[in-house]
Amino acid sequence: MAAVQDGPKELDAEKETKPEILSDGTSNLLGNTASGTLSSSPLTAAPAGGATKMEDQQTLIAVLQFLKRNKLSESVEILRREAGLGEHQEDSQATDGSGGGKGDGDGGDANSLLSRVSITSAAAPQSMPVKKDQPDVSVVLSAYSQQGDPSLYQVYYSGLKNFIESVLDCHRAELSQLFYPLFVHMYLELVYNNHETKAKAFFDKFSGDQECYYQDDLRILCSLTKKEHLKGNEVLLDFRTSRFVLRISRDSYQLLKRHLQERHNNQIWNIIQEHLYIDIFDGMPRSKSQIDSMSGSLAGEARREVNKAKVFYGLLKEPEIEVPLDDEDDEAENEEGKPKKKKTKKDSLGSKSKKQDPNAPQQNRIPLPELKDSDKLDKIMYMKESTKRIRLGPENLPSICFYTFLNAFQGLTAVDFTDDSSLLAGGFADSTVRVWSVTPKKLRKVKSTAELNVIDKESDDVLERIMDEKTASESKILHGHSGPVYGVSFSPDRNYLLSSSEDGTVRLWSLQTFTCLVGYKGHNYPVWDTQFSPFGYYFVSGGHDRVARLWAMDHYQPLRIFAGHLADVTCTRFHPNSNYVATGSTDRTVRLWDVLNGNCVRILTGHKGPIHSLAFSPNGKFLASGSTDGRVLLWDIGHGLMIGELKGHTDTIYALKFSRDGEILASGSMDNTVRLWDSMKAFDEVETDDFTATTGHIHLPDNSQELLLGMYHSKSTPVTHLHFTRRNLLLAAGTYNSQ
């Protein structure tokens, strides 16, 4: 617990040394790996930050195991001597680890432990990443054991309730935040100490007082009445392992403290001390609406300190590519418009490539793959297309094309378009992935090796010759998974496709041969989402095991494990500059992770339901998230602030996408509608003065109706995916639902 208290301080220390670490990290990386990519070697991550004793020990043991496995016996000896670890200790821990429910792959175990060190030390002190560790559970549960008279719990609680209701209005709202965590912890204490009937009575009496957005958790809570059941229940385990975070102004806190001391209400005081984290701030108490907009997550609000780290949200410099502007086809297209176009092209190119965004990370902060010739060609295509892009705005809404999946009896679970909108992939509940060509160009496989041998490799059209014309078809089916496919993602160069499935694997498919190339194992539990980095090579996945993992295509083990979410990671998105990853979770928070060091740099609370969609604005400054409660929240990444709330959808939002210029946000939902929002206006209207920036107390205007530019119904097709083409035509996809 000491470590937890230390969290913020450590963070400060970390911040001061950040520049060094950064430069260290990068130089390290470059030095270590010839390929110039993020290293998967555990040694780079190991030195980051100090941790608690216990975690230290775990780390050391893990390192020992790793060394042992690699037969580095001398190093083992030295390490053991230096750390003062007995052989037996290590062994017992090792068996513990492998016996745990998670049972990562052997190598993965050590790796994950290591990554955890860096994460927990820096940003997520409350997290216990390996959730089913029995020792952890008993430690946490035992915290409940020494408690007072169960019959007095109701008295305690109602005493506090009376007090809070009698305080001044300005304090009441803040102190009311205490109700829910206290209620839960007191109930769990009662249950843990086998006072079943008393627990039920307590629940019945006070459950009605809780905020409506906690209903889901309360439902789980009330089904739980036995000590034995506590062990297996993941949701409540989180509640106990993490400390519920409350933000309370100093005045209100003093008021509460005085009250509890006067009454000698030790019971409640103990709970507050042990299970809650009260983030005290100076200044005006917050209003009810301010509190409500930020609360709702499983573990309360985010601490302010957590969101203080600097995020380089700017875009990377575009590589300089000479665009052959004087293409014949351009000339042919229209002569009179040509000169103008040329100019604008040059301007846009120049502005992008020459000026370095002050908020952008260093170009080589994350090693990125080199551009291939084909990538350059694609970039040129992209630029050409973008000159023909329609400028959207409130007056100029995009056209919408709907791709309807018909006869998808097997259940469509995920959709993705390629960036150039030429291919469409669908993941299905029957474990298949299907790829369609949206253009008249058919999908072809590469010829077999025998046939390839006879091809004249010198010929100019060799790329055309290697394709097997006989296999041309509109769609291809990829078999390989053994469970529903929950996420699909095309690589930016359109050569690969990723799919994540319930079977716990992420698979990489080649779109040249239409075969599976790699199965990335590591999650061991259903993988809910996966996405390629905007520059390719890296990808991120998140699943039921509550972690998101960063992978590189040529490593079968993850490079980073982003642990900290208290529940399933439901969706994962790369920042446009590829340096950060955003994850949405069932714990109703959005987190932003630094790819470089695996740290959690933002925790965004405010959603009242599991988050199922995320979207970065094209300039990298903003993030939109949609959840089951039908609301879209807009976030300023730089400040870590909520800056907008878009209400309107009546069901889960499964798709979010910004237009190519970021003026329009499109959201698609289970309620069969696509809605377009004026994101420009939403971003502009928010006042980010210093006060709000430092305190994080925003006051959201309720202007969803003004921001809503359009609502478009489909007949009976929930919107599963949205995509803006390079010319800003909006593509939507979903499966027709005949009932």
Added chain:
Amino acid sequence: MTEREERRFAEVPRESIKLMAESTGVELSEEVATLLAEDVCYRLREATQNSSQFMRHAKRRKLSVEDFNRALRWSNTETVCGYGAQDALPFRPLKEGELFFVEDREINLVELALATNIPKGCAETMVRVHVSYLDGKGNLEPQGTVPTAVQSLSEDLLKYYQQITRAILGEDPHLMKVALLDLQSNSKIAALLPYFVYVISGVKSVSHDLDQLNRLLHMVKSLVQNPYLYLGSYVRSLVSSVMYCILEPLAASINPLNDHWTLRDYAALLLSHIFWTHGDLVSGLYHQILLSLQKVLSDPVRPLCSHYGAVVGLHALGWKAVERVLYPHLPAYWANLQAVLDDYSVSNAQVKADGHKVYGAILVAVERLLKMKALSLTLAAEGGCAGLPGTATGAVGFRENSLGLSPPPEPLSEPPLGIASHLQAGGAGCPWEEWTPVSLPAMYCELYSFFGDSLAVRFSTDPPLGGAPPSGSRQPLEGRKEPASGAPNLENTRKMPQLTASMNISPRQDGSPCMEPQPPSLAATVPGRSLARSSSSSSVSRSRSSSSRPGRSTSQSRDIFPKARFPLPQVGPPAFSFIIGGRQMGRRCQGRRFQTSFTPTPPLTTLPPRAYAHKLPVIGRVSKPVRRWTCSHYSLHLPL
């Protein structure tokens, strides 16, 4: 455990736990059962809770058995098998006790395995794109009907389709027969149905080729008879193709040598077959068919072959259809037909021959109508003695029947011609609805006024019909007033019975000649009826006479029926002085021979309409051996 708490979740009571334990041979104490029950409940809740995330990630709203099983699997519990069906499983209570269970029918695997009707794999998953909103404004077009099953054809089916169509439309009659037979019995061609329907809708493009039309109709027949095909809304398309063959002035019918009459007969039969077997698939089909037939019938611009089609179509649809559409139309139509038949100009020869066909078809239709009506009456009367009350009820019953079947009256009453309006004016006091309760005698009388003896004789030749058939001596009530003006000699050669008789008919006498024992109760209605009809028929005969004036009927290039602009000399209604004269008496045999050559009357019960149609083609079949008619378009000159 409070009551409220218990009701919050589904609970497994400890009694159930005990029962389950007993069934496996374990005896549980009360305490253990309680604990177990609580634990089971909790675990169920937990599994349900966990399963919901699988539902959410599958982007569904409905929790499926599969989701629940996944949750179980991830918690290392055995999954529940056998409930993965998409449809909801009915959960039923047992009447006797408080026992609830999921219905679990036994399936005969042998039957399933040996079934010839192998279900096809589901349709291919595909993606369709649709511009939903252009510039963010409005629906550009409706999203379109999402096909219930967008089926693409497998290679085999495609081949089958090609072979079948080639065989049917090809030259080899034997091959065609085989193909048709297969089409009739193949169970796996559901996916091809739209294609076949499409092929059949090609009738419009081959209207010059009787042979092809015939083949296509046979194709329809095979499809309709295939027990494995669900025609669904394709019935409408098939019906429209068949109707095309029945009603349209086909290009093939320009050449009188083409036997398009047979085609129409066959199509009419087919129509009735489709209607009787698949009519329930499309609501209002019967009415639609009737309306379109009636429209054709009342359209004088249409060629006679269309009218012929309408008549045979009505006939094929049953006597009720004839009664409802043809019968009330007859007076108006008769005038037109008469005009054609009365025109002896050479240029009219072809038309006149066609007219004869129509005439024959009408005759057959109304005869059947009369017989069926008589039969229905006798059947109704059978219960009681053949006495009065029985018939009365029969008549009433019939009235109700026909009322129920009556088509919307508006289109019928709309005057197709000046004649009709005149008729309506003439038949004042005879509003349209009144036709429904037309009694058999009245109907007979009226029909007799058109057909004269030829009707009567044929009727009499049919023994199975109860009642005394009217013989020649029992003179029909109404005859046709022979136009005094310009009826040349030739007119005698017409097949129409030219009966001239003068007879004063009193209402009382009115009933007596009828073949049915005239119930007095009907007698009250009959006079009015016959009065109205007689007036109309008199005007009809007038129209005939006027239209048969030379120079009038010759201009038939466009209009088959010259409009009859005759003055309306209203015959004083009460004065029933008709001449029922046997001018043609001496020639009756010949006339009859002509009539009978259409067909031996279709005995209603014994002979299905098919037989009728089989014979009917004799009417115009060029190759059929009534030698004298070899050149049907010269029928004008045939000595009748």
